[in-house]
Each structure stands twice: as structure tokens, then as C-alpha cells.
Amino acid sequence: MSAKLIDGKAIAAELRQSLKQQVTERTAAGKAAPGLAVVLVGDSAASAVYVRNKRKACAEIGIESFAYDLPDSTGQSELIALIDELNGRDDIDGILVQLPLPKHIDDDTVLDRIRADKDVDGFHPENIGKLLQRRPTLRPCTPWGSIDLLKSTGEDLTGMHAVIVGASSIVGRPMALELLLIGVTPTICHSRSGDLERYVREADIVIAAVGIPEFVKGSWIKPGAIIIDVGINRTDDGKLVGDVEFEAASQRAGWITPVPGGVGPMTVAKLMQNAITTADRPNQ
Ligand code: NDP
Numbered sequence: 181m182s183a184k185l186i187d188g189k190a191i192a193a194e195l196r197q198s199l200k201q202q203v204t205e206r207t208a209a210g211k212a213a214p215g216l217a218v219v220l221v222g223d224s225a226a227s228a229v230y231v232r233n234k235r236k237a238c239a240e241i242g243i244e245s246f247a248y249d250l251p252d253s254t255g256q257s258e259l260i261a262l263i264d265e266l267n268g269r270d271d272i273d274g275i276l277v278q279l280p281l282p283k284h285i286d287d288d289t290v291l292d293r294i295r296a297d298k299d300v301d302g303f304h305p306e307n308i309g310k311l312l313q314r315r316p317t318l319r320p321c322t323p324w325g326s327i328d329l330l331k332s333t334g335e336d337l338t339g340m341h342a343v344i345v346g347a348s349s350i351v352g353r354p355m356a357l358e359l360l361l362i363g364v365t366p367t368i369c370h371s372r373s374g375d376l377e378r379y380v381r382e383a384d385i386v387i388a389a390v391g392i393p394e395f396v397k398g399s400w401i402k403p404g405a406i407i408i409d410v411g412i413n414r415t416d417d418g419k420l421v422g423d424v425e426f427e428a429a430s431q432r433a434g435w436i437t438p439v440p441g442g443v444g445p446m447t448v449a450k451l452m453q454n455a456i457t458t459a460d461r462p463n464q
Contacts, residue, residue, distance in 0.1 A: 182430065182431060182432070182433075182434075183407070183429070183430040183431075183432075183433040183434060183435055183436040184333075184434065184435050184436075185435075185436065185437075185438060186329050186332060186333065186406075186408075186435050186436065186437045186438075186442060187438075187441070188325075188329055188437055188438070188441055188442040188443055188444065188445050188446050189441040189442075189445050191328060191329060191332050191445075191446065192325075192445035192446045192448065192449040193445070195328070195446075195449040195450075195452075195453070196237060196240060196241055196449050196452060199241045199449070199452050199453055199456060200240065200241045200242060202456055203241055203242035203243060203456065204242065206456075206459070207242065211459075212271070212459075213242050213243060213244045213459075214243045214244070214273045214274065214455050214456050214458065214459035215243070215244045215245075215246060215271045215272045215273050215274070215459075216238055216243050216244070216245050216246070216272075216273065216274040216275075216276060216300060216455045216458075217245075217246045217248060217266045217272045217274070217275045217276065218231055218234055218235060218238075218245050218246065218247055218248065218276050218278070219248040219250065219259075219262065219263075219266075219275070219276065219277045219278065220247075220248070220249050220250065220278045221250045221251075221252065221254050221259065221277075221278070221281055221282060221285065222250075222251070222252040222254075222281070222282045223251075223252060224280070226414075227278045227279075227280070230278060231278050233448055234276065234448055234451060235247065237448050237449070237451070237452050238452070238455070241452050243452060243455050243456070244271075246272060248262060250262075252282050254282075254285075255284075255285075256284065256285045256286065256289065256290070259277075259281075259285060259290055260289070260290065260293055263275065263277070263290065263293045263294055264293070266298070267293075267294065267295045267298060272298070273298065273455065273458040273459040273461065274298050274299075274300035274454065274455040274458035274459075275294045275295070275298045275299070275300065276300050276301060276451065277290055277291065277294070277301075279350075291303050291304065292304065292305065296318075297318075297458065297461040297462075298458055298461070299318050299458075300318065300451055300454040300455050300458055301318075301320065301321065301350075301451070301454070302318040302319045302320040302321065302324070302354070302454060303320060303349070303350060304318075307319070307320075308320070308349075308354060308357075311354060311357045311358070311361075312357055314360075314361060316361070317457075318454050318457060318458070319354070319358070319450070319454070320350055320351075320354040321446075321447045321448075321450035321451045321454065322350065322351050322355075322389075322410060322443060322446075322447045322450075323351060323354045323355040323357075323358045324358060324450045325443060325446030325447050325449065325450040326355060326358070326387060326408045326410065326443055326446065327358050327359075327361075327362060328446060328450075329408055329437060329442070329443065329446060330362075330385065330406060330408065331362075333406060333434075333435045335406065335434075335435070337362055337363065337364055337385070338362070338363040338364070339363060339364075339365070340364050340365070340384035340385050340406075341364070341365050341366075341367070341382060341383055341384050341385070342359050342364045342365065342366045342367070342383060342384065342385035342386070342387060343366075343367045343369060343379045343380050343382065343383035343385070343386055343387070344356060344359075344366055344367065344368045344369065344387040344389065345369045345376060345379075345380070345386070345387070345388050345389065345390050345395070345396060345423070346368075346369070346370070346387075346388070346389035346390040346391070346410070346423075347368045347369070347370040348389065351389040351410055352368055352370070352387075352389050353368065355368075355387050355389070356368050359385075364385065367379055367383075376396075376400075377397070377400045380396060380400040380401065380402075381400055381401075381402055382402065383402060383405055384402065384404075384405055384406065385405065385406045385407075385408070386401065386405055386406070386407045386408070386424070387408045387410065388407070388408070388409050388410060388411055388422065388423035388424045389410035389411060389423065390411060390423045391411060391413065391423065392411070392413070392423060393411070393413040393415060393421045393422075393423070394421060394422070394423070394424065394425040394426075395411075395423050395424075396423055396424040396425065396429070397425050397428065397429075398424075398425040398426075398427065398428020398429040398430070398431060398432060399428065399432075401429050401432040401433050402432070403432050403433075403434075404432075404433070404434040405432070405433050405434060405435075406433065406434060406435040406436075407424055407429055407433045407435065407436040407437065408437050408442070408443060409422035409423055409424045409426070409436070409437050409438075409439050409442060409443065410422075410423065410443045411423025411424070411439065412439060412440070412444060420439055420440050421439060422437075422438075422439030422442070424436075426438070426439070
């Protein structure tokens with residue numbers, strides 16, 4: 181393997197350590213610990229794992245997490261009523277609703293209901309709009325964490341061309357906005373882009389967020405490119421793999437994130453960073 185590994189696990193641990201320090205300083209100054217409501221609807225095993233990791237990170241850093249584990253049968257209006265209650269509570273600074281929600285609930289309706297200044301996921305239209313306007317406030321955690329991983333390489337990223345495979349509202353699109361902020365030129369590909377190999381071959385940076393195991397082939401990678409693999413896919417034999425053919429891509433890339441241990445831990449750490457920011461909202 182010629183690529184150097186971007187150790188997301190270690191970089192996230194370092195960030196969590198500095199966040200813990202910030203919370204310690206807050207409480208030593210007589211302020212309340214940040215309070216984060218974590219709402220889980222339904223019994224998806226994958227969502228339960230993600231939520232458990234987020235609650236564990238809260239405990240480590242000193243953020244008080246409030247658990248709302250609701251049954252799959254929860255109605256949309258019931259969930260909206262809970263969000264309204266949490267929006268109004270002073271002891272809840274941030275609100276996280278774990279996605280995906282059950283099919284009978286509309287994600288956008290629920291996420292739009294969360295007060296923008298309590299939106300720790302950074303998905304609210306107001307927060308995305310601010311990122312678009314180059315005044316980021318609460319930022320989508322996965323793209324923001326991916327920027328930290330890119331910077332950790334120490335490479336001069338300015339002027340590089342990044343190809344993002346995947347155009348979702350929570351990863352691909354905000355990723356392009358984050359890359360623009362650091363002077364990278366992004367191209368976003370999606371299911372109708374056609375010949376993906378043509379795009380990826382030109383990329384100094386590849387961000388793979390498509391949700392298909394090993395979709396981006398190692399032979400497409402430009403020698404020396406930096407690869408951020410956002411994908412998390414479970415194979416039939418229970419193994420976790422990314423959206424990039426790791427072994428083959430590692431032969432050509434300059435840098436690569438592993439799955440697991442790459443983007444995943446950074447997403448959680450950035451969520452914690454947002455949670456601390458919500459505690460400083462102006463009306464506190
Ligand atoms: P979505 O399913 O919401 O979006 C997938 C995107 O990939 C869409 O834009 C879609 O295009 C595009 N796509 C699908 N098929 C193709 C294809 N054949 N060629 C090109 N593009 C294609 O996924 P998410 O963005 O939510 O997640 C992507 C992956 O990242 C998943 O594996 C998910 O588990 C993982 N993830 C990991 C996180 C982490 O912390 N590490 C956080 C969030 C997600 P179109 O828009 O045209 O439909």
C-alpha cells in the first residue's frame with residue numbers, strides 16, 4: 181500500500197478532548213453544561229448504534245444528553261409536539277433527531293421544525309443558507325468533519341479539484357459548500373452524471389458518499405489523490421466497507437480514510453462541537 185492513512189479515530193479523539201476541556205471551562209465559570217436532546221424513533225439496529233455512540237460521546241465530553249426513544253408507531257404530529265416542547269425548554273440547547281425516520285413521517289417537516297439555533301445537525305434551511313453565504317454557524321457534521329480530515333494531511337489544498345460522488349442534502353451538497361470555503365473547486369456527481377470514471381480520474385480529492393459498497397474503483401484514482409470515504413455499508417458477512425475499493429485505491433492514492441475509523445468518528449465529534457455552540461445561543 182502506498183497511500184498514507186488518515187486516522188479519523190485519532191483525530192476525532194483529539195477533538196473530543198479539546199471539547200471536553202471547553203465544557204470543563206464552561207462549568208467552572210458557573211455556566212450549565214450544554215444539554216442535548218437525542219430523539220430516536222423506531223427500532224432500526226443501525227440507528228440505535230449511531231445514537232448510542234452519540235450519547236457515549238456526550239458522556240465523555242460532559243454534555244448532558246436527554247434520551248427520547250420513541251416507538252415506530254409514533255405519529256408525525258406527536259413528534260412535532262415533542263420538538264415544539266424541546267424548542268421551548270431552556271435546559272435543552274441542542275436537538276438531534278436521528279435519521280432515517282419511519283416512512284410515515286416526513287423528514288423535512290420534522291427537521292424544519294427544530295429551531296435553527298438548536299439544530300446540532302446543521303440541516304435546517306437557515307443553517308444551510310448561512311453556509312452557502314459563507315457565514316457558517318451550525319454546520320452539517322459529516323462534511324465539516326471531512327474538512328478536518330483533509331486538513332490533517334498537511335497538503336496545500338488550495339486550488340485542488342474535488343470530485344464528490346453523491347449529491348444528498350446531508351453529505352454531497354453541503355460538502356461542496358465546505359470545499360468552496362477552503363478554496364477547493366468541487367464537482368458534484370449523482371446518479372445521472374453518466375461516466376463517473378471520467379470525473380474521478382481528474383480528481384485531486386475524491387469524496388465518496390453514494391451508499392454503494394466499493395462503488396468507486398481503485399483503478400479510477402489519480403495517483404497521489406486524497407480519498408475521503410464517507411460510505412458505511414454492511415456486507416452480507418457483517419463486515420463494514422466504504423464506497424471506495426479500499427485495497428486497490430490505496431495502491432494509487434496519496435492519502436485515504438479507512439472504513440470504519442475514518443469519517444464516522446469525525447461526524448460524532450463535530451456533532452459535539454455543534455452541541456457546545458448551541459449552548460452559546462444569544463438568548464442564553
Ligand atoms: P443518499 O442515499 O441520500 O444519497 C446518495 C447519493 O448518491 C445521491 O445523490 C445519489 O444520486 C447518488 N448515487 C446513487 N447511485 C449512484 C450511481 N450509480 N452513480 C452516481 N451517483 C449515485 O446517501 P447519503 O448521502 O445519506 O449517504 C451516503 C453514504 O454515506 C451511505 O453509505 C451512508 O451510510 C454514509 N454516511 C456516512 C456518514 C458518516 O458519518 N460516515 C454520515 C452520513 C452518511 P441522486 O441524487 O441522483 O439520487
